[in-house]
Amino acid sequence: MNLSEKTLRTMEELTQLFGVSGQENEVRTYLANRYKEYGFEVIYDTLGSVFAVKKSKKENAKTILLAGHMDEVGFVVRDVTSTGCLSLTAIGGWWNQTLLGQRVLVKNRAGKTFKGVIGSIPPHLLSEADRAKPMEIKNMLVDIGAKDKEEAESWGILPGDGIVVEGPFVLMEGGKRLLAKAWDNRYGCIMGLEVLDALKDVDLDVDLVVGATVQEEVGLRGATTAGYLVDPDVAIVFDCSPANDTNGKKDEFGQLGSGPLVRFIDANYLPHRGFLNHYIDVLEENKLPYQYYQSMGGTDAGAFHKAFEGVLTLTMCICARNIHTNSSIIDQDDFLNARTAAIAMVKSLTPEKIETLKTSNR
Numbered sequence: 001m002n003l004s005e006k007t008l009r010t011m012e013e014l015t016q017l018f019g020v021s022g023q024e025n026e027v028r029t030y031l032a033n034r035y036k037e038y039g040f041e042v043i044y045d046t047l048g049s050v051f052a053v054k055k056s057k058k059e060n061a062k063t064i065l066l067a068g069h070m071d072e073v074g075f076v077v078r079d080v081t082s083t084g085c086l087s088l089t090a091i092g093g094w095w096n097q098t099l100l101g102q103r104v105l106v107k108n109r110a111g112k113t114f115k116g117v118i119g120s121i122p123p124h125l126l127s128e129a130d131r132a133k134p135m136e137i138k139n140m141l142v143d144i145g146a147k148d149k150e151e152a153e154s155w156g157i158l159p160g161d162g163i164v165v166e167g168p169f170v171l172m173e174g175g176k177r178l179l180a181k182a183w184d185n186r187y188g189c190i191m192g193l194e195v196l197d198a199l200k201d202v203d204l205d206v207d208l209v210v211g212a213t214v215q216e217e218v219g220l221r222g223a224t225t226a227g228y229l230v231d232p233d234v235a236i237v238f239d240c241s242p243a244n245d246t247n248g249k250k251d252e253f254g255q256l257g258s259g260p261l262v263r264f265i266d267a268n269y270l271p272h273r274g275f276l277n278h279y280i281d282v283l284e285e286n287k288l289p290y291q292y293y294q295s296m297g298g299t300d301a302g303a304f305h306k307a308f309e310g311v312l313t314l315t316m317c318i319c320a321r322n323i324h325t326n327s328s329i330i331d332q333d334d335f336l337n338a339r340t341a342a343i344a345m346v347k348s349l350t351p352e353k354i355e356t357l358k359t360s361n362r
Protein backbone atom coordinates (compact mmCIF):
# COMPACT_ATOMS: atom_id res chain seq x y z
CA MET A 1 0.00 0.00 0.00
CA ASN A 2 1.11 3.52 -0.76
CA LEU A 3 0.15 6.93 0.51
CA SER A 4 -2.71 8.54 -1.40
CA GLU A 5 -2.19 11.67 -3.46
CA LYS A 6 -4.38 13.51 -0.97
CA THR A 7 -2.22 12.45 1.99
CA LEU A 8 0.96 13.37 0.14
CA ARG A 9 -0.49 16.80 -0.64
CA THR A 10 -1.44 17.30 3.01
CA MET A 11 2.09 16.27 4.02
CA GLU A 12 3.63 18.78 1.64
CA GLU A 13 1.29 21.57 2.69
CA LEU A 14 1.62 21.01 6.43
CA THR A 15 5.38 20.47 6.59
CA GLN A 16 5.98 23.68 4.63
CA LEU A 17 3.89 25.93 6.88
CA PHE A 18 5.67 28.35 9.21
CA GLY A 19 5.13 27.36 12.83
CA VAL A 20 7.93 28.19 15.22
CA SER A 21 6.73 27.75 18.81
CA GLY A 22 4.54 30.66 19.88
CA GLN A 23 3.86 31.71 16.27
CA GLU A 24 1.87 28.74 14.98
CA ASN A 25 -1.04 30.62 13.38
CA GLU A 26 -0.46 29.28 9.82
CA VAL A 27 -0.69 25.70 11.05
CA ARG A 28 -3.61 26.44 13.33
CA THR A 29 -5.62 28.10 10.54
CA TYR A 30 -4.86 25.24 8.15
CA LEU A 31 -5.98 22.60 10.64
CA ALA A 32 -9.09 24.53 11.71
CA ASN A 33 -10.15 24.84 8.07
CA ARG A 34 -9.69 21.12 7.50
CA TYR A 35 -11.70 20.28 10.63
CA LYS A 36 -14.48 22.64 9.52
CA GLU A 37 -14.54 21.03 6.05
CA TYR A 38 -15.51 17.80 7.82
CA GLY A 39 -18.23 19.72 9.65
CA PHE A 40 -16.78 19.31 13.13
CA GLU A 41 -16.97 21.90 15.86
CA VAL A 42 -13.56 23.52 16.41
CA ILE A 43 -12.31 24.50 19.87
CA TYR A 44 -9.22 26.40 21.01
CA ASP A 45 -7.32 27.01 24.19
CA THR A 46 -6.03 30.50 24.86
CA LEU A 47 -2.45 29.61 23.89
CA GLY A 48 -3.63 28.54 20.44
CA SER A 49 -4.04 24.76 20.51
CA VAL A 50 -6.87 23.67 18.19
CA PHE A 51 -9.14 20.63 18.16
CA ALA A 52 -12.02 19.16 16.18
CA VAL A 53 -14.81 17.69 18.30
CA LYS A 54 -16.61 14.61 16.98
CA LYS A 55 -19.46 14.10 19.40
CA SER A 56 -20.94 10.69 20.12
CA LYS A 57 -24.69 10.23 19.80
CA LYS A 58 -24.49 8.78 23.32
CA GLU A 59 -24.97 11.30 26.09
CA ASN A 60 -22.26 11.86 28.70
CA ALA A 61 -19.81 9.87 26.62
CA LYS A 62 -16.20 9.47 27.64
CA THR A 63 -13.66 11.58 25.74
CA ILE A 64 -10.64 10.39 23.77
CA LEU A 65 -8.13 13.10 22.87
CA LEU A 66 -5.72 12.58 19.97
CA ALA A 67 -3.02 15.22 19.72
CA GLY A 68 0.11 16.10 17.82
CA HIS A 69 1.93 19.37 18.32
CA MET A 70 1.90 21.97 15.59
CA ASP A 71 5.00 23.94 16.57
CA GLU A 72 8.46 23.37 15.17
CA VAL A 73 11.91 24.32 16.42
CA GLY A 74 13.18 27.62 15.06
CA PHE A 75 14.40 31.00 16.21
CA VAL A 76 13.30 34.49 17.00
CA VAL A 77 15.14 37.66 16.07
CA ARG A 78 17.27 38.77 19.02
CA ASP A 79 18.46 42.03 17.49
CA VAL A 80 18.86 43.83 14.18
CA THR A 81 22.55 44.69 13.76
CA SER A 82 23.97 47.91 12.24
CA THR A 83 24.77 45.88 9.10
CA GLY A 84 21.12 44.93 8.66
CA CYS A 85 21.61 41.32 9.80
CA LEU A 86 19.58 39.51 12.45
CA SER A 87 21.05 37.84 15.51
CA LEU A 88 19.19 34.83 16.84
CA THR A 89 17.63 33.33 19.91
CA ALA A 90 16.97 29.59 19.57
CA ILE A 91 13.45 28.27 20.13
CA GLY A 92 13.68 24.58 20.99
CA GLY A 93 16.73 22.39 20.68
CA TRP A 94 19.26 22.98 17.86
CA TRP A 95 22.70 21.59 17.27
CA ASN A 96 24.68 24.54 15.92
CA GLN A 97 26.49 22.31 13.41
CA THR A 98 23.26 21.94 11.36
CA LEU A 99 22.82 25.64 10.67
CA LEU A 100 25.45 27.61 8.75
CA GLY A 101 24.52 28.46 5.16
CA GLN A 102 20.91 27.34 5.65
CA ARG A 103 18.04 29.23 4.03
CA VAL A 104 15.53 30.68 6.46
CA LEU A 105 12.20 32.46 6.45
CA VAL A 106 11.68 35.44 8.74
CA LYS A 107 8.15 36.61 9.45
CA ASN A 108 7.36 40.11 10.68
CA ARG A 109 4.43 41.06 12.82
CA ALA A 110 2.30 41.97 9.80
CA GLY A 111 2.72 38.35 8.62
CA LYS A 112 5.02 39.16 5.71
CA THR A 113 7.82 36.62 5.18
CA PHE A 114 11.35 37.41 4.08
CA LYS A 115 13.86 34.96 2.64
CA GLY A 116 17.28 34.89 4.23
CA VAL A 117 20.32 32.81 4.96
CA ILE A 118 22.44 32.10 8.03
CA GLY A 119 25.80 33.56 7.11
CA SER A 120 28.93 31.41 6.95
CA ILE A 121 32.62 32.24 6.67
CA PRO A 122 34.62 30.29 4.06
CA PRO A 123 36.97 27.74 5.64
CA HIS A 124 40.18 29.30 4.28
CA LEU A 125 39.42 32.50 6.22
CA LEU A 126 38.98 30.65 9.52
CA SER A 127 41.71 29.88 12.01
CA GLU A 128 42.37 26.17 12.46
CA ALA A 129 40.81 26.32 15.94
CA ASP A 130 37.61 27.97 14.68
CA ARG A 131 37.32 25.53 11.77
CA ALA A 132 37.43 22.57 14.17
CA LYS A 133 34.39 23.61 16.22
CA PRO A 134 30.79 24.57 15.42
CA MET A 135 29.94 28.26 15.64
CA GLU A 136 27.80 29.20 18.60
CA ILE A 137 24.26 30.24 17.74
CA LYS A 138 24.76 33.55 19.53
CA ASN A 139 27.45 34.40 16.95
CA MET A 140 25.34 33.54 13.90
CA LEU A 141 23.70 36.21 11.76
CA VAL A 142 20.80 35.96 9.33
CA ASP A 143 21.21 37.98 6.15
CA ILE A 144 17.87 39.03 4.65
CA GLY A 145 19.37 41.28 2.02
CA ALA A 146 19.00 44.53 3.93
CA LYS A 147 21.89 46.97 3.50
CA ASP A 148 21.70 48.32 7.04
CA LYS A 149 19.65 48.42 10.26
CA GLU A 150 17.40 51.20 8.98
CA GLU A 151 16.44 49.24 5.88
CA ALA A 152 15.69 46.05 7.87
CA GLU A 153 13.59 48.03 10.30
CA SER A 154 11.77 49.75 7.45
CA TRP A 155 10.68 46.25 6.42
CA GLY A 156 9.01 45.91 9.79
CA ILE A 157 11.47 43.42 11.28
CA LEU A 158 11.77 43.61 15.03
CA PRO A 159 13.12 41.57 17.96
CA GLY A 160 10.85 38.60 18.64
CA ASP A 161 9.89 38.01 15.01
CA GLY A 162 9.90 34.29 14.17
CA ILE A 163 12.38 32.42 11.99
CA VAL A 164 12.20 28.90 10.56
CA VAL A 165 14.78 27.02 8.52
CA GLU A 166 13.48 26.06 5.08
CA GLY A 167 13.28 22.37 4.17
CA PRO A 168 11.29 21.44 1.06
CA PHE A 169 9.10 18.34 0.92
CA VAL A 170 10.59 15.51 -1.16
CA LEU A 171 9.32 12.00 -1.90
CA MET A 172 12.71 10.31 -2.14
CA GLU A 173 13.86 7.80 -4.76
CA GLY A 174 12.37 4.41 -4.01
CA GLY A 175 9.06 5.95 -3.03
CA LYS A 176 9.25 5.01 0.67
CA ARG A 177 11.09 7.81 2.41
CA LEU A 178 9.78 11.32 2.87
CA LEU A 179 12.15 14.22 3.47
CA ALA A 180 10.99 17.59 4.85
CA LYS A 181 11.43 20.08 7.60
CA ALA A 182 9.18 19.82 10.65
CA TRP A 183 8.18 16.16 10.61
CA ASP A 184 8.51 16.80 14.35
CA ASN A 185 5.64 17.24 14.52
CA ARG A 186 3.50 17.95 11.51
CA TYR A 187 3.49 14.15 11.48
CA GLY A 188 1.17 14.27 14.49
CA CYS A 189 -1.04 16.93 12.88
CA ILE A 190 -1.40 14.83 9.72
CA MET A 191 -2.05 11.63 11.67
CA GLY A 192 -4.92 13.37 13.47
CA LEU A 193 -6.44 14.38 10.13
CA GLU A 194 -6.07 10.85 8.76
CA VAL A 195 -7.77 9.29 11.78
CA LEU A 196 -10.58 11.85 11.60
CA ASP A 197 -11.00 11.11 7.91
CA ALA A 198 -11.22 7.37 8.55
CA LEU A 199 -13.69 7.71 11.42
CA LYS A 200 -15.75 10.71 10.33
CA ASP A 201 -18.83 8.62 9.49
CA VAL A 202 -18.32 5.92 12.13
CA ASP A 203 -20.67 6.00 15.13
CA LEU A 204 -18.50 5.82 18.24
CA ASP A 205 -19.65 5.45 21.84
CA VAL A 206 -17.05 8.04 22.82
CA ASP A 207 -16.49 11.70 22.02
CA LEU A 208 -13.40 12.03 19.85
CA VAL A 209 -11.37 15.23 20.13
CA VAL A 210 -8.58 15.46 17.57
CA GLY A 211 -6.09 18.23 17.06
CA ALA A 212 -2.81 19.86 17.80
CA THR A 213 -1.14 21.67 20.65
CA VAL A 214 1.22 24.65 20.58
CA GLN A 215 4.59 25.20 22.25
CA GLU A 216 5.56 21.56 22.80
CA GLU A 217 9.18 22.27 21.90
CA VAL A 218 9.58 24.81 24.68
CA GLY A 219 8.09 22.69 27.46
CA LEU A 220 4.72 21.09 26.65
CA ARG A 221 2.91 24.36 27.31
CA GLY A 222 -0.02 23.89 24.91
CA ALA A 223 -0.56 20.34 26.13
CA THR A 224 -0.78 21.66 29.67
CA THR A 225 -3.59 24.08 28.81
CA ALA A 226 -5.27 21.75 26.28
CA GLY A 227 -5.50 19.04 28.92
CA TYR A 228 -7.66 21.39 30.97
CA LEU A 229 -9.65 22.52 27.92
CA VAL A 230 -10.58 19.02 26.80
CA ASP A 231 -10.59 17.20 30.17
CA PRO A 232 -10.19 13.82 28.43
CA ASP A 233 -10.58 10.31 29.82
CA VAL A 234 -7.87 9.15 27.43
CA ALA A 235 -5.08 11.11 25.75
CA ILE A 236 -3.05 9.70 22.85
CA VAL A 237 -0.01 11.59 21.61
CA PHE A 238 1.30 11.35 18.04
CA ASP A 239 4.90 12.46 17.64
CA CYS A 240 8.23 11.67 15.99
CA SER A 241 11.13 10.28 18.02
CA PRO A 242 14.74 10.24 16.87
CA ALA A 243 15.79 7.28 14.73
CA ASN A 244 19.23 5.83 15.51
CA ASP A 245 19.72 3.41 12.69
CA THR A 246 22.07 4.80 10.06
CA ASN A 247 25.10 3.28 11.83
CA GLY A 248 23.69 -0.17 11.03
CA LYS A 249 23.44 -1.23 14.67
CA LYS A 250 20.23 -3.20 14.96
CA ASP A 251 20.15 -2.99 18.75
CA GLU A 252 19.79 0.82 18.81
CA PHE A 253 16.34 2.25 19.55
CA GLY A 254 14.57 3.76 16.54
CA GLN A 255 14.98 1.74 13.32
CA LEU A 256 13.36 3.58 10.42
CA GLY A 257 10.79 1.40 8.64
CA SER A 258 10.57 -1.17 11.44
CA GLY A 259 7.15 -0.10 12.66
CA PRO A 260 5.46 2.14 15.25
CA LEU A 261 7.23 2.71 18.56
CA VAL A 262 6.23 1.23 21.87
CA ARG A 263 7.79 3.91 24.08
CA PHE A 264 8.16 2.34 27.48
CA ILE A 265 10.01 5.20 29.19
CA ASP A 266 10.94 8.79 28.48
CA ALA A 267 12.15 11.80 30.40
CA ASN A 268 8.78 13.06 31.64
CA TYR A 269 6.37 10.17 31.36
CA LEU A 270 6.06 6.55 32.41
CA PRO A 271 3.27 4.84 30.50
CA HIS A 272 0.24 3.44 32.22
CA ARG A 273 1.20 -0.25 32.12
CA GLY A 274 -2.31 -1.48 31.34
CA PHE A 275 -2.69 0.98 28.48
CA LEU A 276 0.76 0.12 27.10
CA ASN A 277 -0.10 -3.58 27.18
CA HIS A 278 -3.39 -2.84 25.44
CA TYR A 279 -1.45 -0.95 22.73
CA ILE A 280 0.77 -4.00 22.18
CA ASP A 281 -2.36 -6.18 21.95
CA VAL A 282 -3.81 -3.84 19.30
CA LEU A 283 -0.56 -3.98 17.32
CA GLU A 284 -0.45 -7.78 17.56
CA GLU A 285 -4.12 -8.25 16.67
CA ASN A 286 -3.63 -6.13 13.56
CA LYS A 287 -0.41 -8.00 12.65
CA LEU A 288 1.56 -4.76 12.61
CA PRO A 289 5.32 -4.54 13.06
CA TYR A 290 6.43 -2.57 16.11
CA GLN A 291 9.57 -1.78 18.07
CA TYR A 292 10.28 -0.98 21.70
CA TYR A 293 11.72 2.46 22.28
CA GLN A 294 13.13 4.40 25.17
CA SER A 295 13.81 8.08 25.00
CA MET A 296 15.67 10.66 27.02
CA GLY A 297 13.40 13.26 25.41
CA GLY A 298 9.72 13.74 26.04
CA THR A 299 6.39 14.41 24.38
CA ASP A 300 3.11 16.11 25.21
CA ALA A 301 2.23 12.93 27.14
CA GLY A 302 4.39 14.39 29.90
CA ALA A 303 1.81 17.13 30.41
CA PHE A 304 -1.45 15.37 29.49
CA HIS A 305 -1.06 12.54 31.99
CA LYS A 306 -0.81 15.02 34.87
CA ALA A 307 -3.98 17.06 34.16
CA PHE A 308 -6.62 17.08 36.87
CA GLU A 309 -6.44 13.81 38.86
CA GLY A 310 -4.43 12.13 36.10
CA VAL A 311 -5.30 11.10 32.54
CA LEU A 312 -4.88 7.69 30.94
CA THR A 313 -2.20 8.59 28.41
CA LEU A 314 -0.27 6.80 25.68
CA THR A 315 2.30 7.85 23.10
CA MET A 316 1.83 6.44 19.61
CA CYS A 317 4.98 7.63 17.88
CA ILE A 318 7.08 6.69 14.90
CA CYS A 319 10.77 7.41 14.47
CA ALA A 320 12.28 9.95 12.12
CA ARG A 321 15.86 10.62 11.09
CA ASN A 322 17.46 14.03 11.57
CA ILE A 323 14.78 15.53 13.78
CA HIS A 324 15.47 19.04 15.03
CA THR A 325 16.99 19.83 11.65
CA ASN A 326 15.28 21.09 8.49
CA SER A 327 15.87 17.73 6.79
CA SER A 328 13.99 15.08 8.73
CA ILE A 329 12.99 11.77 7.15
CA ILE A 330 10.11 9.43 7.89
CA ASP A 331 9.20 6.11 6.30
CA GLN A 332 5.92 5.66 4.47
CA ASP A 333 5.34 2.16 5.86
CA ASP A 334 5.81 3.41 9.42
CA PHE A 335 3.22 6.08 8.70
CA LEU A 336 0.71 3.63 7.23
CA ASN A 337 1.21 1.09 10.04
CA ALA A 338 0.87 3.82 12.66
CA ARG A 339 -2.34 4.98 11.02
CA THR A 340 -3.80 1.46 11.07
CA ALA A 341 -2.80 1.20 14.74
CA ALA A 342 -4.31 4.57 15.65
CA ILE A 343 -7.66 3.83 13.99
CA ALA A 344 -7.80 0.36 15.57
CA MET A 345 -6.85 1.85 18.94
CA VAL A 346 -9.71 4.35 18.89
CA LYS A 347 -12.20 1.63 17.92
CA SER A 348 -10.88 -0.63 20.69
CA LEU A 349 -11.42 1.97 23.39
CA THR A 350 -15.01 1.27 24.33
CA PRO A 351 -16.41 3.00 27.41
CA GLU A 352 -16.02 -0.28 29.34
CA LYS A 353 -12.41 -0.70 28.26
CA ILE A 354 -11.61 2.88 29.24
CA GLU A 355 -13.23 2.41 32.64
CA THR A 356 -11.31 -0.83 33.21
CA LEU A 357 -8.00 0.83 32.33
CA LYS A 358 -8.79 3.98 34.31
CA THR A 359 -9.47 2.04 37.48
CA SER A 360 -6.73 -0.57 37.07
CA ASN A 361 -4.29 1.25 39.35
CA ARG A 362 -6.57 0.76 42.38
Ligand SMILES: [Zn+2]
Pocket residue numbers: 069184185216239240
Ligand atom coordinates in the same frame (compact mmCIF):
# COMPACT_ATOMS: atom_id res chain seq x y z
ZN1 LIG B 1 7.88 16.65 18.82
